[in-house]
Amino acid sequence: MSAIATTATIMRYAFRAGLADYRSMYTWKSWLAGWFVRVLAQVSFFALIGERISSDERATFYLLVGNALAVAAVTGVFSLNATSSERWAGTLPLLVASPSSPVIVFGSRGSYAALDGTVSAVSALFVAGPLFGMDLPWPRVLLVVPLTALVAYSCYCFGTFLAGVVFRFRNINSFVVLTSYMTIMAVCGVNVPLTYYPEALEWISRFMPLTNGLLAIRGVFEGDAASAILGDAALEAAVAIGWMTAALLSFNQFASRGRRDGSLDYGA
Amino acid sequence: MHGYLAGLKLEARLIRAQPDSLIPLVTAPLFTIIFLAIVRESGRYDLQPDALMAPVLIALWWVALQHAGQIITHDRWQALLESIVAAPTSLASLLFGRVTTVMCLGLVSFLEVWAIGAVFFDVSLRFEHPLELVLILVCTAFATAGASLAFAALFVMTRNAYTFTNSAGFPLYLLSGVFVPVAVLPGWIHPVSSAIFMSWSADLLRASVRPAPIDQFWGRLGMVVLLGVISFVIGRFVLIYVLRRMRMTGELATA
Numbered sequence: 001m002s003a004i005a006t007t008a009t010i011m012r013y014a015f016r017a018g019l020a021d022y023r024s025m026y027t028w029k030s031w032l033a034g035w036f037v038r039v040l041a042q043v044s045f046f047a048l049i050g051e052r053i054s055s056d057e058r059a060t061f062y063l064l065v066g067n068a069l070a071v072a073a074v075t076g077v078f079s080l081n082a083t084s085s086e087r088w089a090g091t092l093p094l095l096v097a098s099p100s101s102p103v104i105v106f107g108s109r110g111s112y113a114a115l116d117g118t119v120s121a122v123s124a125l126f127v128a129g130p131l132f133g134m135d136l137p138w139p140r141v142l143l144v145v146p147l148t149a150l151v152a153y154s155c156y157c158f159g160t161f162l163a164g165v166v167f168r169f170r171n172i173n174s175f176v177v178l179t180s181y182m183t184i185m186a187v188c189g190v191n192v193p194l195t196y197y198p199e200a201l202e203w204i205s206r207f208m209p210l211t212n213g214l215l216a217i218r219g220v221f222e223g224d225a226a227s228a229i230l231g232d233a234a235l236e237a238a239v240a241i242g243w244m245t246a247a248l249l250s251f252n253q254f255a256s257r258g259r260r261d262g263s264l265d266y267g268a
Numbered sequence: 269m270h271g272y273l274a275g276l277k278l279e280a281r282l283i284r285a286q287p288d289s290l291i292p293l294v295t296a297p298l299f300t301i302i303f304l305a306i307v308r309e310s311g312r313y314d315l316q317p318d319a320l321m322a323p324v325l326i327a328l329w330w331v332a333l334q335h336a337g338q339i340i341t342h343d344r345w346q347a348l349l350e351s352i353v354a355a356p357t358s359l360a361s362l363l364f365g366r367v368t369t370v371m372c373l374g375l376v377s378f379l380e381v382w383a384i385g386a387v388f389f390d391v392s393l394r395f396e397h398p399l400e401l402v403l404i405l406v407c408t409a410f411a412t413a414g415a416s417l418a419f420a421a422l423f424v425m426t427r428n429a430y431t432f433t434n435s436a437g438f439p440l441y442l443l444s445g446v447f448v449p450v451a452v453l454p455g456w457i458h459p460v461s462s463a464i465f466m467s468w469s470a471d472l473l474r475a476s477v478r479p480a481p482i483d484q485f486w487g488r489l490g491m492v493v494l495l496g497v498i499s500f501v502i503g504r505f506v507l508i509y510v511l512r513r514m515r516m517t518g519e520l521a522t523a
Contacts, residue, residue, distance in 0.1 A: 025431055034435035041438040053310040061308070174288040182298040191302055192309040237432040254514075 008186035010100050014108035021085060022112050038156040039120050041068045043128040046191065051132075061134050066190035072148055073188075073210045074181045076155025077118030078112025080163040081177065094176050103168070103251035107160050107244075117152035118145075143220045147233060154240035155184075158209045161243045164251035166197060167258065189214055209243065212236040271357035272357045275365020283373060289335060292327040296377035297384045299323035303447065303493055304389050316391050320381050322447040325470055327377035330441055333433045337419030339363065340507075349471040350520050352512060360417075360504060367416045371409040378405065393477055400485055401476040404469060407489055411465040411496025417503030424510055433492045443469045465495035 001261030045069040086092040086106075094100050122145055129136055162180060166173050170201060185191065187201055188211040194202045205211045216232035283289040303319035340363070343349045352359060373402065385391040395401060397421040423429035441447070444466035452456060468491045475482045482488075514520040 021305050030431055034431050038435040039437050041442045045438055045442045045447070048442075048452065049306060052448050052452065053307055053312045053315065059310060172287050175291055175294070179294050179298070181294050182302075186298050186302050186305075192305045196305060196309050 006100070007104055010104050011108035015111055018082060018109040018112045018196070019020060021082075021109075021156060022116070027191070036103045036120065038121065039071050039124045039245060040128055042071065043124045044131075045133050047128060057133065061129075061221070062218075063191060063223060064128055064132055065125065066133060066214060067185075068121050068128065069148065069151055069214050069217060070082065070181075070185050070190045071124055072117035072152040073155040073184050075113050075120055075154050076157075076209070077159045077162065077177055077181050077184070079113035079156050079159035080166055081173065082106055082110040082163060084137055096259055101252055102255050103164070103248055106163050106167075107247065110159060110163070111156060113159065114149070114152040117155065118149045121148050121152065137223075139219070144217055147213055147217050147220065147229075147236075148254075149242070150233060150236050151210055151217075154209035154213060154236050154243070155255070157240045157243040157247065161247040164247055164254045167251065167254045184208060184210055186227040186249035206235070209236070209239055209240070212239060269361075271361035272365040272368075274357065275362040275367075276369050277365075278362075279366035279369035283369065286357045289373070291334075292330045292374060292377055293380060295330065296323040296327045296380050297399070300381045300384045301388065304385065304391065308389065316385075316389075317393060318447060318474050320385050320393055321470070321473045321477065323381050324375075324378045325408075325444070325446040325466060325473070326441060328371070328374045328408065329437065329444075329446075329466065331370050331374040332412045332416040332419060333440075336367045336371075336413070336416030337423055337433065338429065339366055339416075340420045340424045344424060344520075353476070353515075353520065359511070360507065363417060363507075364413070365513055367413045367420075370416070371413050372411065375405060375409055387486070389492065392497055393426070394479075395477070396479050397476045397482060400482055401473070403489060404472045404476055404492070407492045408466070408469040408473075411492050411499065414496035414499035414503065415465070418506065419503075421503045421506035421510055425506075440466070443467070449474070463495070465492050465499070468492045468495070 043064055046063040047060050050063040052219055053059055062135055075198070086095060125144065125148075126136065158180070162176055166176055169176075187197065187205045188208050190206065193201040194211070197205075212232045213236035216229045216236065221231060288368070300320060300323045303322055304316060307313070308317045329484065340349065343352060351492040353360065382393055385393065423432070426432065443454075443461050444450075444464045445453070445461060446466065449471060450461040450467050466489050472482065472488055474484070512519075
């Protein structure tokens with residue numbers, strides 16, 4: 001079997017393992033009654049803040065769109081929990097000992113998160129939007145679906161990079177997940193325009209996932225030119241590639257260090 | 269009392285050993301930045317006190333759901349529950365001690381939020397009713413401890429508490445009006461919100477940092493305490509039932 005075919009097989013099995021993990025957490029009923037209720041509550045929470053701070057409905061819609069897309073970001077970043085799952089299952093040292101690279105497994109195993117993030121964010125937008133009186137311009141609004149998928153994938157790439165970091169410092173897993181997600185919410189244009197913060201922070205946020213994709217999606221709703229939307233989408237894709245490259249370069253280093261100092265233990 | 273003090277010390281040591289326990293102390297400043305940025309960017313400087321109070325309440329909900337609420341489940345996973353139940357000290361007093369430590373951690377977020385507002389945004393909380401503010405914070409922490417005990421007892425019965433805790437945060441923030449008052453929500457939600465102690469705490473906290481006198485202060489504070497006591501009682505009864513069932517079925521040590 002060629003190297004590419006072997007890699008594809010590993011990725012397929014890893015994806016199926018991730019999907020099985022996800023199915024053990026959620027059935028479609030618990031997804032709808034649990035997770036999706038949380039997503040709608042999160043988007044509504046910020047949309048209501050928008051209604052409270054201004055009588056101009058654009059403030060509400062700004063927060064609604066930003067926080068719906070932030071859901072795609074959180075789900076993507078959640079993909080790094082795959083590392084901890086392997087640890088709890090006692091399979092982490094076995095994965096590192098296997099001849100394939102752990103990044104192939106972790107990169108594929110958490111990829112269901114990008115899919116889940118896309119479905120969650122788009123559903124939130126299409127349910128909460130009309131509830132708050134937001135116009136969804138047809139058929140232009142359909143562009144939001146692939147752009148949301150791009151954002152979710154970009155955040156998933158970022159999550160895979162963080163999985164490498166957590167691989168080495170596993171006792172800070174939840175800490176990394178939540179602080180990353182909150183930082184994205186704070187600086188990536190989710191709640192206030194990028195221009196609100198100092199220029200240096202605006203520049204940094206351009207290298208974070210979500211920022212550029214969110215600008216593209218806001219552009220769709222505001223009727224921006226196709227070239228502007230495509231430009232932002234291209235930047236988001238570049239950020240995604242950048243984070244995945246960083247993950248590929250750093251992941252094996254972190255794993256090797258763990259192998260050298262014997263810190264790839266089982267359990268907590 | 270020995271059990272209570274042992275619980276206090278044990279949880280303090282566990283928090284020191286687990287950096288994840290300090291998550292609310294990191295998320296509270298970030299929520300403060302987000303909320304203050306929203307209100308200031310829109311020119312609503314009058315809402316800055318509300319933006320400062322909301323992260324404190326969110327931090328308390330977080331410790332109740334994610335930390336204190338998971339205490340028994342984690343003890344069970346680590347096969348500690350058998351030893352704790354077999355010990356002569358009451359499990360409830362030990363738990364109460366541990367939950368108290370966690371609540372103190374949650375209340376540290378108040379100081380953080382205050383500092384973040386002052387350092388990064390030059391916004392300071394005006395302590396218009398300092399005594400009332402302290403009483404509200406103490407009673408809210410007490411009621412949150414009650415809710416934590418109820419969560420801890422209920423979660424140990426479920427197969428996958430993670431699904432619930434991961435989903436319950438924002439619905440609770442919304443229903444308890446941590447930032448947007450419950451009065452703004454649709455009328456059919458009001459009875460549900462009234463049964464949540466945090467909705468009373470949120471309204472009181474917002475009122476305590478405004479110059480106007482606080483309407484019906486003692487009655488509303490009494491509701492916070494009453495709802496906290498009800499949570500304690502529910503938690504205590506569920507705990508008795510769960511432990512009895514585990515003893516009978518031999519599941520005390522199984523995850």
